[in-house]
Amino acid sequence: MNGPLFWKILTAACLLWYATITVYVALRGARDIKEMLRSLKENRSSVTSDK
């Protein structure tokens, strides 16, 4: 494969992958934040009730 073609394919793959993962992470990351904060809240309340 010649150099320019390799970089053209890599650039196209890179932009396509990056655009897709940005949308995907925007949606799934918000869910991860909610779960993380809920879990931390539960942990804190269980520690408080143990005391």
Add this chain to the structure above:
Amino acid sequence: MGNFNIVIDGSIVGLYLLATMAAGLMVRKYVGRVEDFLVAGREMNVYLGVASLAATEFGIVTCMYTAENGFRYGFAGATPGILYALAMLVVGLTGFCIRPLRQSGVMTLPELFERRFGPGVRRAAGVVIVLGGLLNMGVFLRTGGEFLVQVTGFSLQAAPGAAGLAAWMQAHTLELAMTALLLMVAAYTILGGMLSVLVTDYLQFIVMSAGLLAVTALILVKVGWGRLVATVQAVHGSGGFNPFSHPQMGWPYVLFNALLNLAAVLTWMAVIQRVLAAKDARTGQKVYTRTSFFFVARFLIPGIWGIAALAALGPGADSLQAMPRFLGAFLPVGLMGLLVAAMLAADMSTDSSYMLTWASVIYNDIIAPFRRRNWSERRGLRLNRLIVAGIGLFLLAYGLWYPLQGDLWTYLGITGTIYLSSMSVLLIACCYWRRANSWGAVAAIAVGALVPVLYLVLEQMPGTSTWVRGNIGPYFSGIAAYVLAAAAMIAGSLLKPARREVTK
């Protein structure tokens, strides 16, 4: 003045800053323990980890030197990104080092080293990590500020007729703007620790990605792929597409970058803190595999910006300043605001993560081992917050208001190699070599620091500089640091009788 419109672009930037501050401060109430502050209670899941890792490892400094790579080497300048992505993919798929690291339950690398090599090595590793990390980070603020000033076109000269405080403020616009930015970052990092870092990283990843993609799309449409390729061909020839045939790169460049990037993937604290904050080892590995391809984008996207600057300004332009100068004139109103917001997002996420990372090592591995009794969570939290604030003050004093002397990239390379060569050897030996012991660890730390410092000294001395640059060069010196640190670990460990090894 560039194309920055204070009403339209300023509103976009203001809105972004407001949302980030609100999100960062909102989660501070969930921080009750030191573990919450340093590793978010180890509750981080995969996609939040991907956003955080990508946002942390892309700052304005990154954008500047990867764009400079594009300007100086063409497409071949993105080679380190491919090597970094491959290293992260392989480590993520196999769990090499990061699985035992996460399963050990430690909060920092030196804490793991103590279990194998003893408390002395823990403290020595802590000092090397903090020195290497802080000295590296010391140049972030000023470089970031210079980029923003170039892109927006704000003048750093006092207006004619201005006097007193007004003249001083105009002459110090860069320092004042970056001080305000650092104060905002420090506020949410001090209060919310890793939790605030993760939540703001998420927002910053989205803003940063939108900016990077939009600017690249506009460059490809307006400048055109054909012109980018023709420019690289005309200025660099075939070496602009193939690092092995570039006269300033070749196999030593590729091998050095392969070692450097593997070491960074394994031991750069800001990176592996995402593994340590993950729910479990499997989640940490998934964060690595799913973020790996981002590192190609991390080099290739700003690299394309650098090539576009080369096409627009010609090879005679300053290689470091060419990209921001080009963008300042190229981007229309609106997109300029998005770019500035994206770059602020990139810089803030990096600053907050790095402040927390080095604070965690100072607390956990340099201060805490000296305590006589266990500290309460409240006291531990207070101390961590003070350390983060102290790092913020250091950055202001050393990195912003005190101008750095000498070559920026030599400085970054030396401080990075001192850290990465010894720590990567220690981690691999700690996880996979039973004979590894404290003698080997100390020898690896000493040799890993000695080789790059010796090269720097010989390069600066008039009697040896020409010979050293012509016969050794930075890449062979870098390769030697890794190889000799590994050899020192093997020799030191074999010299020490196995029965005297420290075990816990």
